[in-house]
Amino acid sequence: MIGVVEERLGRVTMYRLLTLGLTALAVCALVLSLTGRLFVEPLPILVSAVVAVAVSVASAWGLAAAFRTRPHTESAVITGLILLFLFWPALEARSLGTLALAALLANASKYLLAWRGRHVLNPAAAGALLAGLTGWDATTWWVADRWLLVPVLLLTLVVVVRTRRYALVGTFVVVAVLAVTLRQVVEGAAVTDALSTAFVSYPILFLGGVMLTEPLTLPPRRWQQLVEAGVVGALLAVSYHVGPLYSTPEAALVVGNLLAFAWGQRGAVRLTLTRQTRLTPRTVELAFRADRPVRYVPGQYVELTVPHPRPDARGSRRVFSVSSAPAAGELTVALTVPERASTFKRALVALPVGSRVRATGLGGDFVLPADPTRPLLLVAGGIGITPFAAQLAAAAAAGERRDVVLLYSVSDHADLAYADAARAAGARVLVLSPTPELDGLPDGWRHLGERRLSADVLTEAVPDLDQRDAYVSGPPAMVDDTRALLRRAGVRRVRTDAFSGY
Numbered sequence: 197m198i199g200v201v202e203e204r205l206g207r208v209t210m211y212r213l214l215t216l217g218l219t220a221l222a223v224c225a226l227v228l229s230l231t232g233r234l235f236v237e238p239l240p241i242l243v244s245a246v247v248a249v250a251v252s253v254a255s256a257w258g259l260a261a262a263f264r265t266r267p268h269t270e271s272a273v274i275t276g277l278i279l280l281f282l283f284w285p286a287l288e289a290r291s292l293g294t295l296a297l298a299a300l301l302a303n304a305s306k307y308l309l310a311w312r313g314r315h316v317l318n319p320a321a322a323g324a325l326l327a328g329l330t331g332w333d334a335t336t337w338w339v340a341d342r343w344l345l346v347p348v349l350l351l352t353l354v355v356v357v358r359t360r361r362y363a364l365v366g367t368f369v370v371v372a373v374l375a376v377t378l379r380q381v382v383e384g385a386a387v388t389d390a391l392s393t394a395f396v397s398y399p400i401l402f403l404g405g406v407m408l409t410e411p412l413t414l415p416p417r418r419w420q421q422l423v424e425a426g427v428v429g430a431l432l433a434v435s436y437h438v439g440p441l442y443s444t445p446e447a448a449l450v451v452g453n454l455l456a457f458a459w460g461q462r463g464a465v466r467l468t469l470t471r472q473t474r475l476t477p478r479t480v481e482l483a484f485r486a487d488r489p490v491r492y493v494p495g496q497y498v499e500l501t502v503p504h505p506r507p508d509a510r511g512s513r514r515v516f517s518v519s520s521a522p523a524a525g526e527l528t529v530a531l532t533v534p535e536r537a538s539t540f541k542r543a544l545v546a547l548p549v550g551s552r553v554r555a556t557g558l559g560g561d562f563v564l565p566a567d568p569t570r571p572l573l574l575v576a577g578g579i580g581i582t583p584f585a586a587q588l589a590a591a592a593a594a595g596e597r598r599d600v601v602l603l604y605s606v607s608d609h610a611d612l613a614y615a616d617a618a619r620a621a622g623a624r625v626l627v628l629s630p631t632p633e634l635d636g637l638p639d640g641w642r643h644l645g646e647r648r649l650s651a652d653v654l655t656e657a658v659p660d661l662d663q664r665d666a667y668v669s670g671p672p673a674m675v676d677d678t679r680a681l682l683r684r685a686g687v688r689r690v691r692t693d694a695f696s697g698y
């Protein structure tokens with residue numbers, strides 16, 4: 197069930213999802229206000245929404261012209277809509293002026309508080325914090341209202357399922373609720389009252405689901421993200437003030453963003469396309485040269501941004517596992533190009549050699565254990581071979597002889613790729629494919645037959661399965677099914693890389 201929802205949501209960009217989700221939340225607030233449930237009046241909500249979004253979009257366009265870049269209108273709309281829920285909607289010039297200033301500063305922060313083309317702070321949080329320093333008006337986070345709890349919860353769930361950031365948001369919510377509850381209990385409140393206040397009067401779900409999840413301000417590794425979530429969650433319960441700076445939710449998030457930055461949330465890298473190679477009838481490999489050294493661990497992914505005219509709903513950014521070893525001198529990615537491909541993929545594969553694209557992020561936790569003596573089982577579904585290609589090539593380049601079984605499942609022998617990397621690393625390769633004849637398999641590779649992956653196939657082909665650390669990579673449905681199979685077969689450590697979007 198959750199897999200189907202993930203798959204459906206994966207077909208819409210995060211930008212579109214947040215624009216629609218936040219607009220729906222604003223409509224809910226308006227209806228609740230009209231029916232007298234909210235303290236806020238409908239007209240101020242409407243006027244504030246128009247001011248926040250209009251100023252945000254106008255600033256984005258103005259700044260883009262000044263910095264000679266393309267404006268990102270949808271991102272500006274999201275920033276405006278988030279700010280709407282932070283400042284109390286009022287018709288006074290002072291309140292509307294603060295909101296407008298916050299929208300302007302939020303967009304300016306994307307350019308001015310940026311490191312190598314990537315903003316450092318969550319723009320809405322930065323805008324609200326800086327506008328608050330004027331002393332004209334302060335954020336109230338009126339989104340934390342018991343009548344808005346269910347719509348905010350739904351929006352948070354949608355974002356969490358779409359981004360698969362269960363652990364990040366879960367950690368944040370648990371730490372924030374515990375910290376806020378504890379603080380109130382220490383101050384004399386009953387536990388049940390304190391708990392309900394944490395959910396109803398603190399913007400925990402909104403901050404965690406809509407703002408903390410912003411990918412450009414997250415650190416690259418999962419443990420770092422969880423620490424950031426814990427720090428921001430705990431800070432929600434702490435009262436302090438440093439000069440004009442008070443302990444607000446936006447300040448907590450900004451502290452978390454600075455921590456992420458200190459941990460190496462990396463700037464964008466310019467890449468030049470050096471070649472395009474057809475790996476299989478449906479897969480191409482693109483090789484790039486980077487303007488500056490790119491640091492990554494084999495198994496991590498790169499986010500590519502390819503602006504193109506009239507992008508479809510999936511947008512102009514995509515994440516691909518890097519398929520080359522860091523020492524290779526070039527950075528490669530491989531992708532399946534279906535007959536009816538997205539506008540992004542069509543634009544990417546149409547790029548002539550010499551074209552420049554932006555790598556807007558590098559990260560991920562799909563990395564092999566540091567101890568090279570640990571026996572491994574790598575399970576690849578189709579194009580899911582890419583992170584393993586990087587890992588196997590890196591192991592071979594470092595002279596490591598890891599004990600690796602690669603279980604490679606494809607819909608046709610012709611789809612098998614990266615045989616060289618597997619051979620160089622000395623991996624034992626087992627192939628599952630409906631292609632009946634053995635012809636076409638690289639030397640030494642064993643065909644397990646036309647069967648689907650099952651517990652029987654696994655235990656028969658890899659008898660020491662439960663002694664191995666398993667890594668599974670491929671389309672989300674295949675990854676989920678394989679993880680369940682491996683767990684049932686007694687494998688304790690299973691790491692997964694779900695290629696959401698397929």
Ligand SMILES: Cc1cc2nc3c(=O)[nH]c(=O)nc-3n(C[C@H](O)[C@H](O)[C@H](O)COP(=O)(O)OP(=O)(O)OC[C@H]3O[C@@H](n4cnc5c(N)ncnc54)[C@H](O)[C@@H]3O)c2cc1C
Pocket residue numbers: 207497508509510514515516517518529530531532533534535536537538539540541560579582583693694695696697698
């Ligand atoms: C950590 C991670 C690593 C990844 N690594 C890789 C990798 O190494 N290689 C790789 O190829 N992918 C990888 N992916 C997946 C990648 O990011 C894309 O989501 C995936 O390739 C799908 O690309 P696409 O959206 O361009 O769709 P396409 O691949 O072009 O199309 C996929 C399907 O959707 C249909 N479709 C296309 N556009 C639309 C549309 N606008 N509306 C409706 N249907 C449409 C197509 O007809 C096709 O059936 C990774 C994802 C993650 C999260």
